[in-house]
Amino acid sequence: MAFDLRRPYRLNPAATLRPEPFGALAYHFGNRRLSFLKNRQLVSVVRLLESHDSAADALGAAGVPDQQWSSYAAALSALASSEFIDER
């Protein structure tokens, strides 16, 4: 299923982010997966998901330039399929 930027999301309650120089390390205590958020802006986006009505709003709030939205949507889609973020 394609990632829908118009829907509201959040960091999965079973997942947590550890800040790192390159971005963050994400760990899911439930499925024990480890993933990497490869830049700091993506970390900001993920942290902003919870307080915004849609993923698109979170991208806007984090100041992601329009031309990068598709690559961010792909990154969020991957995080959703491995359950690091989920729909609220």
Next chain:
Amino acid sequence: MSAEATLTKQFKGGLTAPICLTWELTYACNLQCVHCLSASGRRDPRELSTQECMRVVDELERMQVFYANIGGGEPTLRPDFWDLLDYSVAHHVGIKFSTNGVRLDKPAAQRLAGTDYVDVQISIDGATAEVNDAVRGAGSFAMARQAMDNLAEAGFGEFKISLVVTRHNVPQLDTFKQMADAYGARLRVTRLRPSGRATDSWDDLHPTAAQQRQLYDWLSARPDVLTGDSFFHLSALGAPLPGLNLCGAGRVVCLIDPVGDVYACPFVLHSEFRAGNVRDPGGFARVWRESELMLRLRVPASAGACASCGLFDACQGGCMAAKFFTGLPLDGPDPECVLGHGERELAKVCLPDRPRAGPGHSRRPAPVFVPLGRTAVRAAT
């Protein structure tokens, strides 16, 4: 540069905390495996107390070390093992522990089946008692199988069957896989390092060059088999194996030993790679973040003798521990370099010049590996 290559570069500079922390809880062990990388056997009187272990867990929680790989020795021999496991899980430090199965009776298996955030890894080094027990000791195969039966019966789910690849078990890889599949378990295969007691058995046990190629092909065809990213030196044979293809020592991995000493890598329990102790002021976090050794390992190293090799980017010069304990320079080829450069270098090293890990905690007399089908010649050296 691909995203993965950028990330690899970041990893080389080190992370705020390890991703993969090995914590050996005790040097006590009921077995005396000839390749034990920590040369375990007898408990050390200086081992961390229950309270000290809990303080380490508190620190790992603060540092967001999400899980620890618990080993030993045989960790379940510690009377406080189950308490430490519960304490750790309650403090958001998941536990993956390796065991030979000695304490995994039916009640223990049931208890584990009811605990979240715990992974269990049963170690065997042969798919038959003959091959396994030659390395791990008489009766150890039956003991491990009983533990696996108990976990399966208790409905634990996907436990892991972990083996160290040797010359004698490469022909059994398919049998191991079938065993894991039959249990609904995951197979994990890791590289034999010439560390601990394996400084003496590595020459007889490590896979041949032909077997390394066979192993590479076998692993490439089975991405569901876990490897602890330990075979990155084989990535020079073709497409890289899945996982992190670099030496993580001091960058993403380290080891805490039973007396609290912190080593940059789980496979070099040697004073040259001891970075500090969790009992030092500032604890584990300070050792990880500030010790001279850890910082040095995060500075880009020269490729040395491998600089002119076109495959250096693939294998990264291989494993630091394997080079160190076979007496090879750290900025040269891995002893198991797939191009054979390591073998040529090894021929120049006199056996007595190889670094020794010290007496370790072996029970006397230290076990000697008797190669199947021929007389042990190394016993006299």
